[in-house]
Amino acid sequence: MKLTRIRIEQFRQFRQSVQIDALDPGLNLFTGPNEAGKSTVVAAIRAAFFERHRSGSVDDLRPWGDASASPTVELEFETGGVAYRLSKSFLVRKRCTLISGAQQFDGADAEDRLAELLGFRHAGRGASAAEHWGIPGLLWIQQGTAHDIRDPVAHATDHLRTALNTSLGEVASSGGDAVTDEVEALRNELLTPANATPRGPYKEAIETEAALAQDIAALDADIAAYRNKVDRLAALRREHEVDDAEKPWLALRAQEQAARRNFDEAQALGARLGEAQQRVRRIGDTLALLHSQLERHGSEQREVEQRHAALTAAEGRLAAARATLQQWQRHSSEAAARHDGARQTLNRARQRDTRLALSRQLDELSRRRDAARATLAQADIEAGLLRGARQQMAATELRNADLATLRAQQQDIRALRLRQEAAATRLRFTLEDGCVIRIGQESLTGEGERLLTDATALTLPGLGRLDITPGGADLADLGRQEAVLLDRHAALLARLGVDSLDAAEIRLHTYMQHQADAQTAEAALKARAPQGVDALRGELAMLEGRLTEAAQSLARLAGAPDDTAIVPSINEAESQEEAARASAADAAKQLAAADIAAANAQSVVDAALRELRSAQATLDAPERAARLVATQRALNEALAGQAAAAADIDALTAQCRDARPDIIAQDIKRFGDSAEQLERAASLRRDELTRLEVELQTAGAQGLDERRAERARDHARAVRRTTELRRRATALDHLLTLLKSHRSALTRRLQAPLQKHLDRYLQLLFPHANLDIDDQLVPGALTRAGATGAESGRFDDFSFGAREQMGVISRLAYADLLREAGRPTLIILDDALVHSDDERLARMKRVLFDAATRHQILLFTCHPENWRDMGVAARSLEALKAL
Numbered sequence: 001m002k003l004t005r006i007r008i009e010q011f012r013q014f015r016q017s018v019q020i021d022a023l024d025p026g027l028n029l030f031t032g033p034n035e036a037g038k039s040t041v042v043a044a045i046r047a048a049f050f051e052r053h054r055s056g057s058v059d060d061l062r063p064w065g066d067a068s069a070s071p072t073v074e075l076e077f078e079t080g081g082v083a084y085r086l087s088k089s090f091l092v093r094k095r096c097t098l099i100s101g102a103q104q105f106d107g108a109d110a111e112d113r114l115a116e117l118l119g120f121r122h123a124g125r126g127a128s129a130a131e132h133w134g135i136p137g138l139l140w141i142q143q144g145t146a147h148d149i150r151d152p153v154a155h156a157t158d159h160l161r162t163a164l165n166t167s168l169g170e171v172a173s174s175g176g177d178a179v180t181d182e183v184e185a186l187r188n189e190l191l192t193p194a195n196a197t198p199r200g201p202y203k204e205a206i207e208t209e210a211a212l213a214q215d216i217a218a219l220d221a222d223i224a225a226y227r228n229k230v231d232r233l234a235a236l237r238r239e240h241e242v243d244d245a246e247k248p249w250l251a252l253r254a255q256e257q258a259a260r261r262n263f264d265e266a267q268a269l270g271a272r273l274g275e276a277q278q279r280v281r282r283i284g285d286t287l288a289l290l291h292s293q294l295e296r297h298g299s300e301q302r303e304v305e306q307r308h309a310a311l312t313a314a315e316g317r318l319a320a321a322r323a324t325l326q327q328w329q330r331h332s333s334e335a336a337a338r339h340d341g342a343r344q345t346l347n348r349a350r351q352r353d354t355r356l357a358l359s360r361q362l363d364e365l366s367r368r369r370d371a372a373r374a375t376l377a378q379a380d381i382e383a384g385l386l387r388g389a390r391q392q393m394a395a396t397e398l399r400n401a402d403l404a405t406l407r408a409q410q411q412d413i414r415a416l417r418l419r420q421e422a423a424a425t426r427l428r429f430t431l432e433d434g435c436v437i438r439i440g441q442e443s444l445t446g447e448g449e450r451l452l453t454d455a456t457a458l459t460l461p462g463l464g465r466l467d468i469t470p471g472g473a474d475l476a477d478l479g480r481q482e483a484v485l486l487d488r489h490a491a492l493l494a495r496l497g498v499d500s501l502d503a504a505e506i507r508l509h510t511y512m513q514h515q516a517d518a519q520t521a522e523a524a525l526k527a528r529a530p531q532g533v534d535a536l537r538g539e540l541a542m543l544e545g546r547l548t549e550a551a552q553s554l555a556r557l558a559g560a561p562d563d564t565a566i567v568p569s570i571n572e573a574e575s576q577e578e579a580a581r582a583s584a585a586d587a588a589k590q591l592a593a594a595d596i597a598a599a600n601a602q603s604v605v606d607a608a609l610r611e612l613r614s615a616q617a618t619l620d621a622p623e624r625a626a627r628l629v630a631t632q633r634a635l636n637e638a639l640a641g642q643a644a645a646a647a648d649i650d651a652l653t654a655q656c657r658d659a660r661p662d663i664i665a666q667d668i669k670r671f672g673d674s675a676e677q678l679e680r681a682a683s684l685r686r687d688e689l690t691r692l693e694v695e696l697q698t699a700g701a702q703g704l705d706e707r708r709a710e711r712a713r714d715h716a717r718a719v720r721r722t723t724e725l726r727r728r729a730t731a732l733d734h735l736l737t738l739l740k741s742h743r744s745a746l747t748r749r750l751q752a753p754l755q756k757h758l759d760r761y762l763q764l765l766f767p768h769a770n771l772d773i774d775d776q777l778v779p780g781a782l783t784r785a786g787a788t789g790a791e792s793g794r795f796d797d798f799s800f801g802a803r804e805q806m807g808v809i810s811r812l813a814y815a816d817l818l819r820e821a822g823r824p825t826l827i828i829l830d831d832a833l834v835h836s837d838d839e840r841l842a843r844m845k846r847v848l849f850d851a852a853t854r855h856q857i858l859l860f861t862c863h864p865e866n867w868r869d870m871g872v873a874a875r876s877l878e879a880l881k882a883l
Contacts, residue, residue, distance in 0.1 A: 001077055001078070001079040001118070001824030001825055001826045001856070002023070002025050002077060002078050002079070002826070002856040003023050003045075003075060003076070003077045003826065003856065003858070004021070004022075004023055004076045004077060004078065004083075005019070005020070005021040005022075005023070005074070005075070005076040006019070006020040006021075006023070006041065006044070006045070006073075006074070006075055007019040007020075007072075007073070007074040007075075008040070008041065008044045008072070008073055008074075009071075009072045009073075010062075010063060010066070010069040010070055010071050010072060011040065011043075011044050011047075011061055011063070011071040011072065011073065012037075012040045012043065012060075012061060012062070012063060012064075012071075013035070013037045013040045013063070014037060014040060014044075014063075015063045015066065015069075018037075018880055019880075020041070020875070020880060023856070023858075024856070024872065025856050026852035026853065026855075026856065026857065026872075027848065027849065027852035027857045027859060027870060027871075027872050028856070028857065028858050028859065028872070028875070029859050029861070029864075029867055029870060029872050029873070029874045029875065030858065030859065030860045030861070030874070030875050030876075030877055031860075031861055031862070031864035031867075031874045031875070031876055031877070032860075032862060032876060032877035032878050033862055033878075034862055036862075036877045036878050037877045038830065038831065038860040038861075038862070038877060039143055039830060039831075039860075041860065041877070042140070042142070042143075042828055042830045042858075042860065043061070044071075044073045045073070045075070045140075045828065046128075046136075046140065047061060047071070047073060047088075047090070048073040048075050048086055048088050049086075049114055049118060049120070049136060050120065050122070050128040050132065050133060050136070051090070051127065051128050052108075052111060052122055052123070052128075053088050053089065053090060053094050053095060053096040053107070053111070054094050054107075055090070055127060057127040058071075058090050058091065058127060059091070061090055061091070062091065068092060069091070069092065070089050070090065070091055070092035070093040071089065071090045071091060072087070072088070072089040072090075072093075073086075073087075073088055073089075074086065074087045074088075075087075077826075079117060079118075079824040080822070080824070082100055082101070083100065083101070084098060084099065084100045084117075085097075085098070085099045085100075086098050086099075086110070086114065095107075096108075096110045096111055097110060098110035098113055098114060117824060118134070118135060118136055118824055119134045119135035119136070119818075119823060119824070120132060120133050120134035120135060120136055120137065121134065131155050132155075133152075133155060134155060135818060135823065135824075135825075136826070137152050137155055138152040138153060138155070138811060138814055139811055139814070139815055139825060139826060139827050139828070140826070140827070140828040141807075141808070141811065141827075141828060141829050141830060141832050142830055143830040143831045143832075144831075146804040146807045146808055146829075146832040146833065147800055147803035147804040147807050148807065149779060149795075149803075149806075149807045149810055149811075152811075153810075153814075179739065180736070180739045180740065183732060183735050183736050183739060184736050186732050187729065187732035187733055187735075187736050189201070190202040190725060190728065190729035190732065191729050191732075191733060196733060198729070201725060202722075202725040202726070202728075202729055205718065205721045205722040205725050206722055208718045208721075208722075209715065209718040209719055209721075209722045212711055212714050212715035212718050213715055215711045216708060216711045216712060216715055219704055219707055219708040219711060220708065222704050223704050223705065223708065226696070226704060229692050229695060229696055230696060232692060233689065233692045233693065233696065236685055236688055236689050236692065237689065239685055240682070240685055240686060240689060243678075243682045243685070248678055249674075249675040249676075249678040249679050249682075250675075252671050252672075252674045252675035252678070253671070253672075253675045255667075255671045256667075256668055256671035256672045256675065259664055259667040259668045259671060260668055262664050263661060263664040263665060263668060266656065266660070266661035266664060267661065269652060269655050269656045270656055270661065272652050273649065273652040273653060273656055276645055276648045276649045276652055277649055279645045280642065280645040280646060280649060283638055283641050283642045283645060284642065286634075286638045287635065287638045287639065287642065290631055290634055290635040290638060291635070304612070307608065307611050307612035308612060310608045310611070310612075311605065311608040311609055311612055314601065314604040314605040314607075314608045315605055317601045317604065318598070318601035318602055318604070318605050320601075321594065321597045321598040321600075321601040322598050322601075324594045324597065324598075325591070325594040325595055325597070325598045327594075328587065328590045328591040328593075328594040329591060331587045331590070331591075332584070332587040332588050332590075332591040334587075335580070335583045335584040335586075335587035335588075336584050336587075336588075338580045338583065338584070339577070339580040339581050339583070339584040341580070342573070342576045342577040342579075342580035342581070343577055343580075343581075345567060345568065345573050345576065345577070346570070346573040346574055346576070346577040348567045348573075349567050349568060349569065349570040349572075349573035349574075350570060350573075351557060352567055352570075353570050354557060355554065355557050358550055358553055358554040358557065359554065361550050362547065362550045362551060362554060365543055365546055365547040365550060366547060368543050369540065369543045369544055369547055372536065372539055372540040372543055373540060375528055375529070375536060376529075376533070376536045376537060376540055378528055379525060379528040379529040379533050379536055380533065382521055382524045382525040382528055383525055383533055385517075385521040385524075386518060386521035386522055386525055389514055389515075389517040389518035389521050390518050392514040392517075393511060393514045393515055393518055396507055396510045396511040396514055397511055398496060398504060398507050398508045398511050400508075402492065402496055402504075403504055403505070403508050405492060406489070406492060406493070406496075406501050406504050407501065409485055409488060409489045409492065410489070410501050412485055413482060413485050413486065413489065416478050416481055416482045416485065417482065419478050420451075420478045420479065420482070425451070425452040425468060425470040426449065426450075426451055426452075427439070427449065427450045427451075427452055427458075427468070428447075428448075428449045429444060429447060429448060429449075429450075430446075430447040431444070431445055431446060431447065435461075436461060437458065437459060437460055437461070438457075438458070438459040438461075439452075439456055439457075439458055439459075440456050440457060452468055452470050454470070454479075455467065455468070455469040455470075456468050753817055753820065754773060754813060754814070754817050755773060757812075757813035757814075757816035757817055758771060758773065758779075758809070758810065758813035759771075760813070760816075760850075761809035761812050761813060761847050761850070761851070762806075762809060764809075764843055764846050764847045764850070765805060765806075765809060765840070765843050765844065765847060766782075766784045768784070768785055769782060769783060769784035769785075770782070770783045770784075771783075771795075771806065771810075779795045779806060779810050780794070780795060781793065781794055781795070782794075782795060782798065782806070800835050801835035801836050801837070801840065802840075804832065804833060804835055804836070805833065805836060805840060805844055808829070808832060808833065808844065808847070808848075809844075809847055811827065812827070812847065812848075812851045812855075815827055815851070815854075815855050816851075816854065816855075819854060819855065825855050825856075826855070826856055826858070827851070827855050827856070827857045827858070828857075828858045828860075829848075829857065829858070829859045829860065830860045831860060831861060831862060832859075834863070841866060845867075845869065845870060848870070849870060849871070
């Protein structure tokens with residue numbers, strides 16, 4: 001199919017008729033900026049073919065704001081060697097005509113004939129949509145949709161399959177699919193589609209078989225346990241009969257009793273030994289007491305002597321402490337005197353430094369006061385300048401809006417005068433020397449020119465008078481307009497107080513100069529007084545107050561003696577005072593310590609004297625000699641009793657060593673534990689016998705062997721069922737694989753023509769690449785050479801630009817396929833490939849140039865500079881609109 005002429009009228013942007021003729025059978029390039037009408041041309045072609053002429057859903061085709069328009073499109077095209085002329089109007093004048101030679105189709109017949117020719121269908125109701133567009137919807141790429149290939153292919157699948165071969169239709173038809181679908185449905189009843197795991201009855205059979213096998217295993221375990229319990233019961237009965245006959249624990253209990261009697265006898269010997277040892281300990285305590293009494297009698301004499309010596313030593317330490325106390329009393333008095341002198345010297349140094357600091361502060365405050373006075377005076381001057389500048393601003397103020405109005409009025413007056421001059425009668429004159437004529441009251445000589453806007457009398461001396469009246473009603477109206485404008489202009493000048501626009505310009509310049517002076521004065525005042533003049537006055541008052549206070553303080557210090565010649569510096573005085581204070585404090589501390597030491601020494605002397613008197617009184621007591629004789633006699637008796645008790649302990653110790661009570665205690669524990677163990681084992685055996693008898697009776701009543709036989713029968717049946725379903729599932733899965741493999745092979749064979757055309761363009765874009773086509777004739781995986789070898793990816797995973805490029809070459813391949821099948825092809829690209837880089841765009845130009853040798857291509861672009869190397873002249877839509 002090839003378009004030869006396009007005419008559009010009252011269609012969106014094209015209110016007037018626009019015609020595009022002499023279209024090339026190959027590539028046609030249309031250019032224009034945004035909103036130049038490129039998409040409108042494409043929309044007109046689509047509407048002419050796709051929309052019903054009687055549709056009420058095409059209001060968007062009208063020019064904006066024109067409710068009475070009747071959008072009209074006329075197309076002349078050729079397909080199958082036959083020329084056609086299509087004319088279609090919408091909305092107000094609804095009509096459709098299709099003429100081919102002597103044949104003419106009108107209305108719905110014409111539209112149905114178009115759908116049959118091009119391979120699309122009309123919408124049942126409302127506006128046409130993508131699902132109705134068929135082959136044109138695939139080959140006519142709208143702006144921004146080149147990357148979307150799946151839906152357009154789906155809407156044109158029937159036409160593509162017909163173009164490929166009718167056999168492909170059989171493979172993809174319901175008859176071919178029915179067998180595959182039925183096999184797949186039967187297979188999916190037993191296996192999951194994704195990973196072929198058991199499901200449905202197959203899964204239930206496997207689970208039933210596993211459950212029965214688990215039950216059989218559990219029953220086998222119960223039967224084995226039952227038999228083990230029978231054997232254990234027999235062994236336990238034999239052991240129980242032996243225990244009942246022999247009772248071995250009775251002999252062990254008798255041995256335990258005999259050992260206990262031996263142990264009691266050994267315990268009695270131990271008690272007697274303990275009593276003897278206790279008696280020896282009491283005699284020892286008595287001996288120790290008697291020895292201590294004798295020792296105390298001897299120590300009383302030594303204690304009197306020690307008390308004498310202690311008293312003498314204490315008196316010596318008291319004399320030394322008193323001497324030390326006297327020395328520290330003298331040192332402390334001297335240190336306190338030195339500290340008082342240093343403190344007075346420090347006070348004089350501080351007074352001297354205070355006087356000097358006040359003098360410096362007085363000088364600094366005086367300097368700051370003088371500076372503040374000068375700054376305040378300058379600020380007052382700047383404030384006066386600011387007030388004057390603002391007064392001048394107020395006197396010369398002129399708003400920009402008023403000046404703009406004056407300028408606009410002046411321009412309007414000038415424009416009216418130009419229009420008057422254009423409409424006025426132009427009188428040019430050239431007079432001989434000495435000749436004079438009068439125009440109105442003006443006498444003219446020589447040569448010149450006058451414009452006559454009103455009725456004017458031209459007097460020719462010696463000849464008469466000519467009354468000249470300029471023609472046209474517009475001239476009088478222009479005069480009235482000028483008069484009104486002049487009145488307004490004069491009123492505005494009067495209100496502003498100026499006599500002309502130039503004076504207003506000068507006044508505005510003066511106002512701006514005064515404004516700049518005010519800004520300068522304000523900036524200078526801000527620099528002098530950032531916080532304002534009042535703040536400067538406050539600061540000056542504060543400085544004067546501080547200056548008065550400093551002068552008074554200095555005057556109070558003026559009467560103090562000035563010893564600057566003999567007073568050290570304040571740092572030196574402070575150091576001396578600190579050293580004197582530390583020395584006085586240390587002397588006071590040492591004095592206190594010496595006083596405490598002297599008092600302590602006196603306390604020690606007093607205590608030693610009291611102790612000496614007490615010891616001497618004890619030594620001189622009359623009953624002391626009688627107590628000494630009695631103590632010696634008791635000592636001799638205690639020594640004799642100690643020897644007798646030691647002999648008894650030796651005899652009892654030998655008897656206890658021979659009895660070995662620790663070994664006897666071990667025998668008692670051994671015989672008792674053994675008897676208890678045998679009795680406990682017999683009791684546990686008896687309890688286990690009872691439990692096993694009960695369990696065996698219960699298990700015998702359960703019929704384990706019968707239950708196991710029933711489970712084995714059910715399990716065998718389940719195994720047969722599982723095996724049958726497994727074979728069925730495997731067979732169906734294998735059959736489905738064969739059917740799909742066969743269909744894929746046949747589909748690839750039938751898709752070979754489309755793959756051939758697709759490979760032709762693909763090699764121009766991606767050399768040595770391969771693009772698969774799925775059963776729905778949609779591009780699939782793209783395989784191409786990468787940095788690490790062959791790389792493969794799905795169509796949808798590539799960038800927007802790459803998908804746009806492959807979408808265009810796929811459509812070109814479909815067009816080649818349709819052309820071979822004798823179907824009409826027209827390719828429209830509305831601002832396609834705008835997301836391609838320079839290298840990819842250069843490759844796509846090769847692709848489009850090659851396709852243009854077989855198809856008519858209408859390429860619309862707003863980037864004409866990108867398509868200068870396509871070998872065709874670009875048509876500007878703006879130029880077409882201007883024709």
